[in-house]
Amino acid sequence: MKKFIYxxxxxxxxxxxxxxxxxxxxxxDLQKQQSDINSKxxxxxxxxxxxxxxxxxxxxxxxxxxxxxxxxxQIQGKIDxxxxxxxxxxxxxxxxxxxxKPGQHVTKGQVLAQLxxxxxxxxxxxxxxxxxxxxxxxxxQKNLWDQKIGTEVQYLQAQTALQSNQKALASLKRQSGLxxxxxxxxxxxxxxxxKLGQGATPGQTGIRIVNADVLKVKADVPESYASSVNTGNDxxxxxxxxxxxxxxxxxxxxxxxxxxxxxxxVEVKLPQRSTLRPNMTAILKIADYSKTNTIAxxxxxxxxxxxxxxxxxxxxxxAKQVNVKSGVTYGGQTEILSGLKAGDQLVVEGATEIEDGDxxxxxxxxx
Numbered sequence: 001m002k003k004f005i006y007x008x009x010x011x012x013x014x015x016x017x018x019x020x021x022x023x024x025x026x027x028x029d030l031q032k033q034q035s036d037i038n039s040k041x042x043x044x045x046x047x048x049x050x051x052x053x054x055x056x057x058x059x060x061x062x063x064x065x066x067x068x069x070x071x072x073x074q075i076q077g078k079i080d081x082x083x084x085x086x087x088x089x090x091x092x093x094x095x096x097x098x099x100x101k102p103g104q105h106v107t108k109g110q111v112l113a114q115l116x117x118x119x120x121x122x123x124x125x126x127x128x129x130x131x132x133x134x135x136x137x138x139x140x141q142k143n144l145w146d147q148k149i150g151t152e153v154q155y156l157q158a159q160t161a162l163q164s165n166q167k168a169l170a171s172l173k174r175q176s177g178l179x180x181x182x183x184x185x186x187x188x189x190x191x192x193x194x195k196l197g198q199g200a201t202p203g204q205t206g207i208r209i210v211n212a213d214v215l216k217v218k219a220d221v222p223e224s225y226a227s228s229v230n231t232g233n234d235x236x237x238x239x240x241x242x243x244x245x246x247x248x249x250x251x252x253x254x255x256x257x258x259x260x261x262x263x264x265x266v267e268v269k270l271p272q273r274s275t276l277r278p279n280m281t282a283i284l285k286i287a288d289y290s291k292t293n294t295i296a297x298x299x300x301x302x303x304x305x306x307x308x309x310x311x312x313x314x315x316x317x318x319a320k321q322v323n324v325k326s327g328v329t330y331g332g333q334t335e336i337l338s339g340l341k342a343g344d345q346l347v348v349e350g351a352t353e354i355e356d357g358d359x360x361x362x363x364x365x366x367x
């Protein structure tokens with residue numbers, strides 16, 4: 001009987017011991033545990049030297065400033081002489097004399113070479129004899145006519161014969177001039193492959209004369225720049241072989257487009273310089289767009305997205321995304337039409353590593 005009374009007593013005791021603890025005491029216990037954990041976390045973070053709350057990205061910035069922006073069209077051309085011509089004979093004959101050599105200075109109208117005109121000289125001699133005889137006959141007939149001797153018809157016949165023979169002689173002398181090669185300009189003999197005894201032919205055998213005192217650069221510009229490249233545009237010219245450069249203006253821009261190359265020609269006169277020679281390669285940078293008091297930024301500072309272009313500016317250590325409207329790009333710089341103002345601290349290096357609102361650390365600043 002005692003045995004049955006003892007078991008319910010143990011059950012009652014167990015039930016009494018399973019009552020929940022006091023909630024305030026339990027809360028205090030948890031808060032203490034949290035405090036201990038936070039202390040340990042802070043200690044570990046201090047030992048590691050970094051915390052999430054102060055994490056930042058290293059960037060370089062530059063101050064946005066107003067200035068001038070110019071876009072250039074870069075093309076390749078060559079130097080040419082303003083006067084660069086080849087003197088040809090006007091008749092076919094054998095070369096009998098050469099009066100110049102390459103490199104020699106010549107003047108306009110100077111005889112450079114003589115072709116065989118012996119047959120023509122014989123004809124001229126005969127014509128001169130005819131003119132002399134006609135002159136004598138005319139003089140006699142004129143004296144008779146002045147004395148009222150003879151008829152008017154005889155006088156007119158003598159006069160006509162003289163004039164006809166004089167014209168024939170003049171024509172032969174002009175033809176004789178075709179057997180000479182004459183310089184059409186003043187300049188220097190640049191090329192000559194003639195030899196004594198060689199047959200010369202019009203349009204094939206000649207002497208090239210170049211006036212190197214007046215040089216120009218010639219180039220072809222693509223049709224797409226027809227509206228922006230004109231006479232008077234600023235141009236930078238670089239001559240690599242001569243290690244020379246200059247800044248001048250476009251002297252001439254053609255209005256017609258070549259139907260084959262779809263381009264138009266431009267010319268730029270050059271100053272007289274001993275280092276420049278015809279056919280040298282020249283690099284032209286023609287200014288086709290220029291604007292003052294505008295903003296231009298490095299291309300790498302501009303980020304692309306589906307919503308358009310944007311950049312980041314530094315605002316007290318925080319990266320702020322700014323949407324911009326980009327214009328023309330040249331030489332690693334892009335004109336900004338809207339979105340930035342002078343004085344903004346533009347993020348350049350590290351712009352691809354940050355997002356709007358990120359903490360940044362400026363490690364380099366270029367003004």
